[in-house]
Amino acid sequence: MNSMTGFGRSTRIADGLQCTIEIKSVNSRFLDLNIRSPKQVNSVEHSIRKCIQKSLHRGKVDVFVTLQDIDDREKQFLINSSLKHQIQDLLVLEGFYKSAQDVPLAAVMSISNEWIQIKDDEIQEDSLCSLITETTMEALNALVHMRTSEGVQIQQDLLERLSHMTAIIDDINAHKEDAVLAYKENLRKKMLEYVDNLDIAINEDRLLQEVAIMADKTDITEEIVRFRSHVVQLTNTLKKDEPIGRKLDFIIQEMNREVNTIGSKAMDISLTDHVVQLKCELEKVREQVQNIE
Incomplete structure (x- = not known):
């Protein structure tokens, strides 16, 4: 598992030419590659992209x-x-010299030296390509090493947070029945009070049946089972040696959906506090997942 943040640098020398390549990366949804290089590198830029x-x-x-x-x-x-020759003719025309042959080189240079251009022999494309490729690979290896090291740290942090969330969901599961019973009793009392205020008779069995139906809607067993399943999926995915960022992001969305459902069903204050804790942990996990390749 790798992070998307890293930096790598390398310098190599060949045929009197020093090549320095720096590569830095940050998180992005896709691979967004930008290369800034001198013109003479244009012909071998494809080698950098390929690497x-x-x-x-x-x-x-x-x-x-x-x-x-x-x-x-x-x-x-x-x-x-x-x-x-134009400069020489100009000096003759202005009367400084009698003929072009009499014009010294220094006089010509005093007017302009643009008639002489000095340039290095161009390095052969094969040699340049080899130099660029080798330098790129060294810088890239340094970048990958940094991304891998950071990925290990993120993985450890995520596994610890998953362990914490597992403990929270276990606590929710342990108290869910008590929460449902308390909700049933509270609902029954309120319905009886409402009926008494209306001064009408009511069938006790029918009342209990309606209470049971409404209380059943607050049961969160299915959501707990699915949340635990997502935790297992997330844990297994974190251990894979391949790009997993997008899959992790999808799993986090599903986990967040289950927590929201639990929060909407839970009527007990203690369960609500646990849901808030889960949401906080999930948000921290989501932020970390954004940095995973």
């Missing part, structure tokens, strides 16, 4: 690629002869 998509399934992922020369590399000199 990341093999390892990550969800999360907003930002990749930053930096290239820097660190050694003396072969240079290329590009001479714009046309511009150089």
